[in-house]
Amino acid sequence: MNYQEIEANKNISDFIKLFWQFDNTNEEEKRYTVLPDGYFDLVIRISKNKIIDVTLYGIWLKQMDVIIPNDSIVIGVTFKPISAEYIFTNPISEIVNDLKILDNTFQGIDKLPLNNFKLFVIEYSNNLKNNIKIDxxxxxxxxxxxxxxxxxxxxxxxxxxxxxxxxxxxxxxxxxxxxxxxxxxxxxxxxxxxxxxxxxxxxxxxxxxxxxxxxxxxxxxxxxxxxxxxxxxxxxxxxxxxxxx
The missing domain is CATH 1.10.10.60 (Homeodomain-like)
Structure with a gap:
């Protein structure tokens, strides 16, 4: 299991805390418990260079059990709460302690270089609007x-x-x-x-x-x-x- 993360650059740091990736090259799935941290995540699961699913996880108030499938890559974007209003333009109140399956084309994710984590971070960051007026x-x-x-x-x-x-x-x-x-x-x-x-x-x-x-x-x-x-x-x-x- 390989893990890496990249902090969000200054231009988008009001909205995103960091990007992370798990690369499970093992033959067995990995099971973990995630502790609540006050953020919410966009998670992309990939296998054989194809997107399995794209999921939006809300803010959790309790522990959450997750499974990382064998021979798969999981990429995540950890968002700061304020981005719910400005990036997603929708509240995330309906997915507290819950998740929502999104279309694989959400935010053009299917067009991004999912096989190159550093390049993914650069392109995803560049795609975000940088002229948003914030309260x-x-x-x-x-x-x-x-x-x-x-x-x-x-x-x-x-x-x-x-x-x-x-x-x-x-x-x-x-x-x-x-x-x-x-x-x-x-x-x-x-x-x-x-x-x-x-x-x-x-x-x-x-x-x-x-x-x-x-x-x-x-x-x-x-x-x-x-x-x-x-x-x-x-x-x-x-x-x-x-x-x-």
């Missing part, structure tokens, strides 16, 4: 959330971006299918997953105590911190890929 309040909302690791109240965020709390919550619920509070908690747990992978099994990001920390981590991952850290059989995909970079 700066929305950009700032996510910048502040990430800067504070999700540890911030709706009221504090509202005061920083000069946007009413009710309007922010309406934006999150209508566009992403979850409240700002829920999204912030997903973000906080996602940061904690990285600490857990390093062996830090105690809370450090605004959890009330160890019990609250364990409860929230298990709610969003299906496992307690110790089980996550052990990562038996390389089960957790993010933990496994960290060692490949």
């Amino acid at each position: 700066n309040r929305k950009v700032e909302v996510f910048n502040i959330l990430h800067k504070n690791f999700g540890v911030i109240t709706v009221e504090e965020l509202s005061n920083k971006v000069f946007w009413k709390s009710r309007q922010i919550n309406r934006y999150f619920n209508s566009t992403f299918g979850l409240s700002l509070k829920t999204y912030a908690n997903i973000l906080r747990c996602s940061i904690s997953f990285k600490d857990i992978e390093k062996g830090k099994l105690s809370p450090s990001l605004g959890f009330y105590d160890q019990s609250h920390f364990i409860k929230e981590i298990k709610k969003h991952s299906g496992s307690n911190p110790k089980e996550l850290h052990q990562n038996k059989n390389d089960r957790f995909l993010q933990f496994s890929t960290l060692h490949k970079l």
Whole structure:
């Protein structure tokens, strides 16, 4: 199993976090558990240089089990939430904890060089519109959330971006299918997953105590911190890929 990823260039970094690819040249399929991270993904599965399917995965609030078929390549584009409105021009609220199968010709994917990951990234990036006018309040909302690791109240965020709390919550619920509070908690747990992978099994990001920390981590991952850290059989995909970079 070969894994590689490429960060989005500055021109599209408001919308895309990164591009990634798994190349499973083994004779056996690979099974993993993916942990929620606050992003959503466009995933292309390829076998024998032909597209098997193109799938849009929404924002997940819990762990997700995935299968990477044998003798296949999986290419993914990890989108920042704000791109749902500006790139896809549709909310992703209907696919929270879910997915949507798209046509193989979606965004002209079938015309891109799927057998050359670096070239795919360049051409996909170039195809995106670069003159989109963005509501700066929305950009700032996510910048502040990430800067504070999700540890911030709706009221504090509202005061920083000069946007009413009710309007922010309406934006999150209508566009992403979850409240700002829920999204912030997903973000906080996602940061904690990285600490857990390093062996830090105690809370450090605004959890009330160890019990609250364990409860929230298990709610969003299906496992307690110790089980996550052990990562038996390389089960957790993010933990496994960290060692490949």
